[in-house]
Each structure stands twice: as structure tokens, then as C-alpha cells.
Amino acid sequence: MRMPRTFLHSSISLAILTLASQAHAQTDAAPAAQAQPADTSGASGVGQTGATRADAVQTELQQVVVTGVATSGGVRKLDSAFSITTATEEQLKQAAPSSTADILKLVPGVYAEATGGQSGANIEVRGFPSGSDSPFVSVQMMGNPIYPVPTLSFFEGSSAFRLDDTIERVEVLRGGPSTIFSNGQPGATMNFILKKGTDTPEGSIRFSTGTGELRRVDLFYGGKIAGDWYGTVGGFYRNTNGVRDAGFPADKGGQLTATLTRKLDGGEVTFYARRTDDKNAFYTGVPLISSNEGRTIGEFPGFDPLTGTLMSGEMRRFTVEAGPGRTLNYDLGDGRGLKATVLGVDFAQTVSGWNVSNKFNYFDGDLNTIAMFTGNNPLAMGAYNATALATHGGTRATATYLDGSPVSDSQQVVQAGLWAVEKQLQSFTDEIRVSREWMKDNTVTIGGYFANYSSDDVWYLGNSHLMTAVPNARLIDVRLNNGVIVSNGGKEGPVNYAPVASYDGSNTALFIANEWKINERIKIDGGIRRERQKLDATVSNLTTGDTDNNPLTVYNNGTSMPTGSNTALTRTDSANSFTIGGNYKLARDASIFARANTGHTFVAFDDLRNAGTQAQVNNRDFLPTPKIQQFEVGFKTATQLYSAYINYFQTKFDGISFQQLLADGTVLYSTSGSKGKGVEFELALRPLRDLTLTLTGNWQDSEYKDNPRTAGKDVQRQPQLQYRFTPSYRIPLGDNELKLYGTYTYIGDRWADQLNEQYLPSYKTVDLGAVFRLGEKIELRVNGTNLSNELGLTEGNSRLTTGGTGPINARPLFGRTWEASVMYRF
Structure with a gap:
């Protein structure tokens, strides 16, 4: 991809010129008192101890959100006319997320299947039909998408982000005005806000250990550099074998992030940079026993589904036969990792009544997938041999391990592909906005969004291997007495899909928004x-x-x-989006809101590849531009006794194309729509001074439409009911304090597929944690997740089209885990 130099230069020139003019204006003069913009960064979270109920409520009442807001100054969360969930640094730590995607368990209306590990999650948004990955979730840093397309094959947005102590908070906007701003995501937008330096220097160092021989260190330091310049630097390094021990490190790597902020008259500019080099195991299905038409899931004999994985040291380093005389070597230890650089600028200033903001982001990274993908369901070695004889002739099959010892006919075996996908991504995004109050209490915002992005792909799918259905599986060779070699070194199937592709995309959007404060109670x-x-x-x-x-x-x-030879494909689309909403204040800290919007998603790179020909690419019936309509009404309030954020929503989808990749490389296509409705809630009760009871979740009824094969079926992968109950209790101990907290989670039953044939039963989990603070310097924390060792499924066998009973492959929750850390603040 060639990044347009004109956009790059223009995106940073305004900030540079402003810095120069500020420096000139202050020469030989005392600095004038600076008008501060609305606080969009908040406290860093360092040194916050002894918070009372009144402190917590006051913080909530004053909380400002910036995601989905027309002007850079933000708006008070209680006054926002849309659904948004926020989490502070402390709330993120209490949630103990296993990955970036797992943070979304805090957000009603979103269900994240985070059991694949650090990367490669499937994320579903309230009533939005999606089969895998996260097409309706955008991940932003400082208000700009890290990569402008939320999902591609073997990439979803959360895979490009790692959480550490440089993050101050996250805001997750659902629907609302997001169809207008940034990359126009109609689903959910996760916006991570970095910590910025303040006048008070502060830092921390945190050591963590836990399940899987976790060894992790997090560092952060921020403060004033000189004059009006502030900076931060921080990051992490981590090594762990993971909950499912494959015999080699599951996660190994680190990250470094830095910011540089310059305070301006009526604004500020922040430059930020992040470098990540992280290797992460990717977990797919494991053998299980399904009974009662899939309603009951049990342990496969000899395989612990909570801690086991088929991956092993024996298969860690595998080969791909890419062509005659061309053999490639790969390492499962590289997993589904991230090696990337992010550079960005966040500028905002008010000049002569004009509010000007510009957000620039550049991303360059490798997001390769070197992983195992399960195929057919388990079967006995004897049954596999019988099929091999029937297919290839012969009268006797001999199955041996790689050391030559025989494999019993009763041994259960599975087939799994060792896939290698090399993916190089690059993107540039820039959003500029200009706002002005052109008449009393009426502000207009005009802006533009520009994005260029590319993906260079080399795939080797298939490459099926035969192995035992046990943890840390052994590979199996099979030979027939007629000379046929069915499996060699465990390899029993060829690479069945090996495209090499280069993609380039560009988006240009112009938008205009208007905000009118009619009176002290009404704003639209x-x-x-x-x-x-x-x-x-x-x-x-x-x-x-x-x-x-x-x-x-x-x-x-x-x-x-x-x-x-190659096929060249191209596609151009245009679409309109709009939003309208309003907020009515019932009291200073209570309001109701209503919002309607229409949005869209465009076809992506993979749609062009799967279409195969320009004629199919041009076929709008085969590759439609999906349209989304949403409507919601809600209520928000916060008092000393309770807080409540409740909203009712309706969604309608038209013309969305689905692709399902099967174990043999076949791609299945379908086009349909959907409709849904539901209620989301975030409730908190504070009956005692140091006790808080929180309940979050949603109920929804969403189904497919427009396609006779799926019409009336439940939208796949989404529970009709999910909720989380979280009590927390603070115990003051003089200058110290102990806080106890826990979460009970219920996830209702779901269907893994559009035809509603693969049933996924409901499940419930229990998490507990405690944090002990010694004064303002030392913090000891321990978290435990899935303490009841619940066997819950997040994914069925996505490479089969039907369900089944008996032995199956599916992806369950991680078993009981724990993590302990000690932090020192300075």
C-alpha cells in the first residue's frame, strides 16, 4: 500500500504549525493562563486508594465520554444520547480479562468468544448476524481505528491490540452516532484511551504470576517533561505456557508504548507510538462427548476439556509441501501473534470560536496465523483404517506412531489441519473535524474521514494430520499393503487451498452533524x-x-x-448513513434518550477473493452492500444509592453475505437478513457505605429473515439471555484497605450455525478476586476465574455443517485459572 503523502502531511501540519505559533507567542513573555479543554483523559488510576461510596458516585457523575461525540471536548456520560459502557483501569483489572476481546464481557449486548487465546476471537453484537471473527466491532486507540477494516479472514480487530498499564480507560459505544464518525461502525466501537503525563510524576511496576507458569512484568511512568510538554512510557513483557499446556510457551512477547503531549491555548496535541512483538497460541476445538441432541456435553475419555489441547511438541515444527521440490517449515509456537507498529497524532484546539480536531493513525504489522484447526469428529483407528482401505484398495492397513510402535484399532483418533497464513497489514487513517456554535446553543460539525489500507496474504490451508485424540497428541503413520502411504510423519492430507493475494482499499467519507440545545432539559x-x-x-x-x-x-x-497467473478484481461502492437522537433531562443526574440510525457495511477483501470473477464481484445480489437500521430508547441515572443505565433496542439487517470455510477447503455461501429486539441493562446498588452490587446483561430476540433456508431461525452464536452479577466489598484498615469482589456469569443457550442444528448449551461461571492496598505505594492482587471448572462451550465445529451426538470437536471454556500480582507505585 502506498500511503498518500498529501494526507499524511496535512494531518500533522496543523499540529506542527500550531506548536510553532505557540512557541513564538510565548517568547520573552510569561505564559498566559491556559483555558483547559474538557478532561478527556481523567486520572491515571495511580495512587487512587481509599475511595468512598461518595467518591465513586461523584466520579461517575462527572465522567466524560469522547467516543461518538461530535466535538473533541466530549460529553458527560449521563447526558449522552446513546448506549455506551466505560471501564476504568481498576475495573479492567478486576475483570481479569484473558484477552482484549474478553474485556467485552463487561458490555451488555456483546458476546465475545475469547477461548481461542489472546487473538482470533469471535465477537457478536446485539442482533447483528455474523458467523465468525468480529465484523461489527471496531477497535480504536485514542479515537482512531487501529486498522480501518474490523475483520478479514484470519484477522479481527482485537488481535491488533494488547492491554497493559498504559491504558487509562476504555469506552465501548454500541450503535448510536458511530455510523457517522470515524470508520462508520454500526455495531460496537471499543476506544482505548492512553494515559497522559500530568504535573504530578507517577509510575508503577507490577509483577504477575499464575496458571501456566505465568511470568509477567508491567511498567509505567509519566509526568511533566518541561514547560507545557508531558510524556509517558510503559509496556509489558510476558511468558506463559497457558491454561492449555502444549509443551511450549503459549504466549511470549511484549510491548512498549509512549506518548508526548503538548498543552496549547484552548487545547492540546498528543503524539503516540506503540511497538508490539507478541506470539500467542491459538486454540480451536477439543474432543468431547455430545448427548441428548447436543443438550448435554461431557468429557471425552482420557481428555480433560478444561486444560487439554491436541497441540504437542511432536508436531510443533511442521512442514508444508507447497509445490514440487518446495517444502516450507513453520512453528506452532508462533501461533496467532502480532508484530506491529502504531503511530498516531491526536490534536484538538479551540481557535477564535472554532473547535478543530484531527486524529491520525498509521499501522504496519504482521498478523500471521500458524495454528491447528480441527476437522472431522473423533473416530476409532480401526474405522479410519477401514475407510482408507475402501478408498485406496489393499487388504491390510498398518498404523504406527512416529517411533514405529503400533497403534491399537481401538485408539480414538482425530484429523486436524496444521495451517500457515502469512498476513501483512498496513493502513493509514485520518479524521478531521471542525465545529462552531453558529447560533446560540446550536453547534455544527463538518468533517472528513480518509483511509488507505492493504493486506498481502500467503495461505496454506488443509495440510491435515492424523493424531491421537489425547492431550498433547501423538502423530500417526498409516501404510497399506498395496504400497499406498496414507499418512507420512502424521501428514494425511494435502494443502487444499493456497492462494497468494494482494489487496488495496481506500475509503473517503464526508459528514455533517448538528447539535441543538433547545433548553436546559432538551438536547437533540x-x-x-x-x-x-x-x-x-x-x-x-x-x-x-x-x-x-x-x-x-x-x-x-x-x-x-x-x-x-493472477486474476485482478475491483469493486467500488457508495453508501449513506444518518443518525438522529435526543436527550431529555428528568433531573440533573437522570435523563431519558432516544436514537435512530441507519448504517452499512461494505464488502471486504475476502468477498472479492471468494467471488472469484469480476462478473460475480459486480453481482450486487451475490455480494450486496448490507444495510442496518437501529432504534433505541434508554434511561440513565446515578445517585448515592443506585445507578441505572437501561435501554431497549431494535435492529434490522438487509442483504448480508455469509461464507463458511469447511475442513476440505470448500466455501459455502448464503445471503440473508435479520431482525431483532431486546433490553440491555447496567445496574448498581450501594446499600452500604462500602458495598456495591452490580448487575449487567441483556435479553434479546433476534432471528434471520429473507432466506427461506434460515428464515425464523435464531441468529447464530448469540445467547437470548446473558447477565453478570458482581458484588464488591471494601474493608478499610486504617491507612490500608482490603477489597473483595466476584462475578457470577450466566450465558444462555445458543446455536453455532445458521440452520440451528449445532446446539450450544447454557453455562455459568464464578470468578473471585481480592486486592490489598498498603498505603498508597503497594498493592497485592489475586484473581481466580471459572473457579467451578464449568464445562461450557463457546464454539461448535465451525468446519462442519451439521451437529451430532457422540464424539465431537468443540471449543470449551478455559478451566480454573488464577493470577497474582504485586505492584509498587512511585
Whole structure:
């Protein structure tokens, strides 16, 4: 991708010129008193101890959110006319998320399947139909998308972000005005706000240990540099074998983040940079026993579904036969990692009544996937041999381990692909806004959003291996007495899909929004957006062949490989979005709101590749531009005794295309719509001075429409009911304090597929934690998750089209885990 230099220069020139003019104005003069913008960063969280109920309520009443707001100054959360959930640094630590996606368990209306590890989550948003990944969740840092497309094959936005102590808070906006601003996400937007330096220097160092021999250190320091310059630096390094021990580190790597802030008259500019180099194991299904039409899930004999994984040291380093005489080596230890650089500028200033803001972001990273993907359900070795004989002839099959010892016919075995996907992503995004009160209490905002992005892909899918259905599986060789080699070194299937592709995309959007404060009680806002997207793809044409020209080695016959020629594909789309909403104050700290919007999603790179021909790419019935309509009404209030954020929503989807990739490389297509309605709630009760009881969750009724095969079926992967009850109790101990907290989570039953044939039962978990603070310097914390060792499924077998009873592959929750840390603040 070629980043447009004009946009790059213009995005930072305004900040540079302003810095120069500020420096000139202050030469030989005492600094004038500076008008401070609304506090969009808040306290860093360092040194906050002994918070009383009154302190907590006051903080909540004054909380400002910036996501989805037209002007850079933000708006008080209680006065916002949309659904937004916020979490401070302390709330994030109490939640003990296993990954970035797992943070979304704090957000009603969102269900994150975070059991794949640090990366590769599936995330569903209230009534939005999605089959995998996270097409309706955008991940932002400082108000700008890290990568402007929320999901691609083998990439979803949360995979490009790692949580550490440089994060001050997160804001998660659902629907609302997000269809107008930034990348126009109609679903959910996670916006991570970095800590900024303040006049008071502060720092921390935190050591953590836990399940899987976790060893982690987090560092942060921030403060004033000189004059009006402030800075921060921090990051982490971590090494762990994980809950599911594969015999090699599951997560290994680190991250470094820095910010540089310059205070301006009526504003500020912040430069930020982040470098991440992290390797993360990716977990897919494990063998289980399904009974009672999938309503009951039990342990597969000899396999602990809470801690086991099929991955093992024996298969860690595997080979891919990419073509005749071309063998590639890969390491499962590289997993689904992130090696990336993020650079950004966040500028906001008020000049002569004009509010000007510009957010720039540049991302360059490798997000490769070197992982195991389960295929068919478990079966006995004897049954596998019988099928091999029926397919390839012969009268006797011999199955051995790699050391030559025999495999019993009764041994349960599975087939799993060792896949290698190399993915290089690059993007540039820039959003500029100009706002002004053009008449009393009426502010207009005009802006533009520009994005250029690319993805260079090399895939090797299939590569099936035969292995025992036990934790840390052993590979199996199979030979027939007619000379046919069915499995060699465990490899029993060829690479069945090996495209090489380069993609480039660009988006240009213009928007205008207006906010009108009618009186002290009523405020309304609205906006429209016009966006154009252009995609170009160059995809290799494929053929199949025998990599060793030996028909008896059936494991590499029919290998997919590029022909040397390519197909060029292109697509251009345009769409409009709008929003209108309003807020009515019942009292100073209580209000009701209503919001309606229409939005859209565009086709993505993978849609072009899957279409295959320009004629299919141009077919708007085959590849439609989905349209989304949303409506919600809500109530917000906060008092010393309780807080309540409740809203009712309706969603309607038209024309969304689904693709499902099967174990043999086949891609299934379908197009449908959906409709849904539901209630989301965030409730808190403070009956005693140091006791808080919190209940969050949602109920929804969402189903497919427009497609005769799926109409009336429940939208896949989404529970009709989910909730989380979290009590916390603070015990003052003089200058010290002890805080106890826990969460009971209930996730209702779901369907893994559109046809509602793969049933996923409901499950419930219990988490507990405690934090002991010694004065203002030392903090000891311990968290335990899934303490009841609940066997709950987050995903069925996504590479099969039907459900089943008996042995299956599915992805369950992680078993009981614990983590302890000690932090020193300075």
C-alpha cells in the first residue's frame, strides 16, 4: 500500500504549525493562563486508594465520554444520547480479562468468544448476524481505528491490540452516532484511551504470576517533561505456557508504548507510538462427548476439556509441501501473534470560536496465523483404517506412531489441519473535524474521514494430520499393503487451498452533524455521512498437482498451488448513513434518550477473493452492500444509592453475505437478513457505605429473515439471555484497605450455525478476586476465574455443517485459572 503523502502531511501540519505559533507567542513573555479543554483523559488510576461510596458516585457523575461525540471536548456520560459502557483501569483489572476481546464481557449486548487465546476471537453484537471473527466491532486507540477494516479472514480487530498499564480507560459505544464518525461502525466501537503525563510524576511496576507458569512484568511512568510538554512510557513483557499446556510457551512477547503531549491555548496535541512483538497460541476445538441432541456435553475419555489441547511438541515444527521440490517449515509456537507498529497524532484546539480536531493513525504489522484447526469428529483407528482401505484398495492397513510402535484399532483418533497464513497489514487513517456554535446553543460539525489500507496474504490451508485424540497428541503413520502411504510423519492430507493475494482499499467519507440545545432539559442532535469505498485485488489462480509425482503417496496428491497467473478484481461502492437522537433531562443526574440510525457495511477483501470473477464481484445480489437500521430508547441515572443505565433496542439487517470455510477447503455461501429486539441493562446498588452490587446483561430476540433456508431461525452464536452479577466489598484498615469482589456469569443457550442444528448449551461461571492496598505505594492482587471448572462451550465445529451426538470437536471454556500480582507505585 502506498500511503498518500498529501494526507499524511496535512494531518500533522496543523499540529506542527500550531506548536510553532505557540512557541513564538510565548517568547520573552510569561505564559498566559491556559483555558483547559474538557478532561478527556481523567486520572491515571495511580495512587487512587481509599475511595468512598461518595467518591465513586461523584466520579461517575462527572465522567466524560469522547467516543461518538461530535466535538473533541466530549460529553458527560449521563447526558449522552446513546448506549455506551466505560471501564476504568481498576475495573479492567478486576475483570481479569484473558484477552482484549474478553474485556467485552463487561458490555451488555456483546458476546465475545475469547477461548481461542489472546487473538482470533469471535465477537457478536446485539442482533447483528455474523458467523465468525468480529465484523461489527471496531477497535480504536485514542479515537482512531487501529486498522480501518474490523475483520478479514484470519484477522479481527482485537488481535491488533494488547492491554497493559498504559491504558487509562476504555469506552465501548454500541450503535448510536458511530455510523457517522470515524470508520462508520454500526455495531460496537471499543476506544482505548492512553494515559497522559500530568504535573504530578507517577509510575508503577507490577509483577504477575499464575496458571501456566505465568511470568509477567508491567511498567509505567509519566509526568511533566518541561514547560507545557508531558510524556509517558510503559509496556509489558510476558511468558506463559497457558491454561492449555502444549509443551511450549503459549504466549511470549511484549510491548512498549509512549506518548508526548503538548498543552496549547484552548487545547492540546498528543503524539503516540506503540511497538508490539507478541506470539500467542491459538486454540480451536477439543474432543468431547455430545448427548441428548447436543443438550448435554461431557468429557471425552482420557481428555480433560478444561486444560487439554491436541497441540504437542511432536508436531510443533511442521512442514508444508507447497509445490514440487518446495517444502516450507513453520512453528506452532508462533501461533496467532502480532508484530506491529502504531503511530498516531491526536490534536484538538479551540481557535477564535472554532473547535478543530484531527486524529491520525498509521499501522504496519504482521498478523500471521500458524495454528491447528480441527476437522472431522473423533473416530476409532480401526474405522479410519477401514475407510482408507475402501478408498485406496489393499487388504491390510498398518498404523504406527512416529517411533514405529503400533497403534491399537481401538485408539480414538482425530484429523486436524496444521495451517500457515502469512498476513501483512498496513493502513493509514485520518479524521478531521471542525465545529462552531453558529447560533446560540446550536453547534455544527463538518468533517472528513480518509483511509488507505492493504493486506498481502500467503495461505496454506488443509495440510491435515492424523493424531491421537489425547492431550498433547501423538502423530500417526498409516501404510497399506498395496504400497499406498496414507499418512507420512502424521501428514494425511494435502494443502487444499493456497492462494497468494494482494489487496488495496481506500475509503473517503464526508459528514455533517448538528447539535441543538433547545433548553436546559432538551438536547437533540443529528448527522449524515456519505462514504465511498474502492477495493482492488490481485489473486493467484490455482491448480492442483502431486508434489512428488508418486501416486502411492496419497497424502500429497491434489495439492493446491498457484499457476503463476493472477486474476485482478475491483469493486467500488457508495453508501449513506444518518443518525438522529435526543436527550431529555428528568433531573440533573437522570435523563431519558432516544436514537435512530441507519448504517452499512461494505464488502471486504475476502468477498472479492471468494467471488472469484469480476462478473460475480459486480453481482450486487451475490455480494450486496448490507444495510442496518437501529432504534433505541434508554434511561440513565446515578445517585448515592443506585445507578441505572437501561435501554431497549431494535435492529434490522438487509442483504448480508455469509461464507463458511469447511475442513476440505470448500466455501459455502448464503445471503440473508435479520431482525431483532431486546433490553440491555447496567445496574448498581450501594446499600452500604462500602458495598456495591452490580448487575449487567441483556435479553434479546433476534432471528434471520429473507432466506427461506434460515428464515425464523435464531441468529447464530448469540445467547437470548446473558447477565453478570458482581458484588464488591471494601474493608478499610486504617491507612490500608482490603477489597473483595466476584462475578457470577450466566450465558444462555445458543446455536453455532445458521440452520440451528449445532446446539450450544447454557453455562455459568464464578470468578473471585481480592486486592490489598498498603498505603498508597503497594498493592497485592489475586484473581481466580471459572473457579467451578464449568464445562461450557463457546464454539461448535465451525468446519462442519451439521451437529451430532457422540464424539465431537468443540471449543470449551478455559478451566480454573488464577493470577497474582504485586505492584509498587512511585
